[in-house]
Amino acid sequence: MSNSLCWFRSDLRVRDNMALEAAFAIGPTVGLYIATPKQWQKHDDALIKLDFWRRNLLELESSLAKLGIPLVICQVADYAAVPAVIKDIIEKLEITALAFNAEYPLYEARRDEEVSMLCQALGVEVEAFHDQVLLQPGSILNNSGEPFKVFTPFSKKCRANLYMPDTAGTVSAPKLAAPALSAITKLSIAGQCPLKDVDWPQADPVWADRWPAGEAHAQKLLKEFSAARIRDYKKNRDFPAVTGTSSLSPWINAGVVSIRDCWRQATASHQGEGPETWKNELLWREFYRHIFFHYPHVSKKQPFKNNVGHVPWRHDENEFKLWCEGRTGIPIIDAAMRQLLETGWMHNRLRMITAMFLSKHLMIDWRLGEQWFMQNLIDGDFSANNGGWQWSASTGTDAVPYFRIFNPVTQSRRFDEAGDFIRHFVPELEELDNKSIHEPGLLKPEQYPVPIIDLKFGRERALAAFKQQ
């Protein structure tokens, strides 16, 4: 009997999953997930993120089982070994069609291209779906037929072209059953192993409490956010001590909730300016994915702009370490970096402040900061992270002009006025009043470090270096 194959990657859900619906429409469906631990290392995937994905895969396995879809797990070193697994599974399970949801960074796109060519050679129907995005990359172009390099016109065109179905796609129990997992296991498919035997990193038990896995949880978060907090999103989203944003990024990036569901819920909430501002953020995510699609050089550690290749980045290991550990002596930076280490997540305003501080005041290569974020973020996403870093370092699309440099102390006074966020993550400053907590000049060095840099000096050094470009 012939079967179709749905290859899951960053789309760990059943609801509103284009590839799954397509595979299911063809016939009895088998799910596949290929773990690639060496690739994870090469891509600097954070341990907390990998554990989150493991837990979501467990949830996916059980949701698929209820639909009669076995989830085959295989482990190989890296993407180079993926086509051999796919070939083996195609031959042993008599697969006639393969469906997957496209991923846009260069190495993922190359892997998918190879697999598609293999399928064609084997006479297997193959289709990639643009499920991660609202609009297919390549379809949003300016009047000259070129990709947009600036966000605002891109977002306007997206809004004008967007067609959103009212309801989410679903799959129901199949008419014909796929083979049972126990029967598949006997076929000795290359690399097949139970999910628990994959080389997952050691998990910290607090991760599962802080970041629960599964579609039901993601849907609950989305509904709660769109029922209430979205109304004041525009007003609250920049204040890290307020729960003003959705915190949905880990679930969005693992594909546990679809981007269409996010857009639909925001539209349905009818709460004024808040939802429209939030949808704009979804479009930033969209923008960076389209950039990755059109400009593969950004996948190769290169600046987006071609005239910034000679910025004299500094390689000061000690300063970089102090930044990573949240010991710079600048409270808002330290609080933010400690939030990242403690929770695996950082507020967007703080991502901008810390990224700009590293790449401008310290003049340390933004790629080191990008890598540190990937190594620690539960929501680490190649395109959003790269886009955010290049924006902050003035090397990217739509980047801040090089002379606009956030002063972290001014930002701190503005966005954490009462110092609540700082007090939470830098408890040694807890006793300071609301004014001095942003710039605790008089403390003894053993209580709290003196700032690693004079902000005025750092700013002027950065201006001079960028000006020479």
Ligand SMILES: Cc1cc2nc3c(=O)[nH]c(=O)nc-3n(C[C@H](O)[C@H](O)[C@H](O)COP(=O)(O)OP(=O)(O)OC[C@H]3O[C@@H](n4cnc5c(N)ncnc54)[C@H](O)[C@@H]3O)c2cc1C
């Ligand atoms: C230096 C830097 C690095 C970043 N690295 C990442 C990353 O690795 N992964 C990641 O998902 N986001 C990244 N961002 C974007 C943004 O900070 C996070 O998406 C956001 O903080 C997640 O919190 P939230 O879910 O509460 O967002 P909300 O404010 O609720 O926004 C909803 C969703 O929109 C998307 N989004 C929001 N802002 C942006 C943005 N500026 N760019 C792209 N997508 C956005 C995210 O999917 C987010 O979950 C980075 C930003 C900067 C400045």
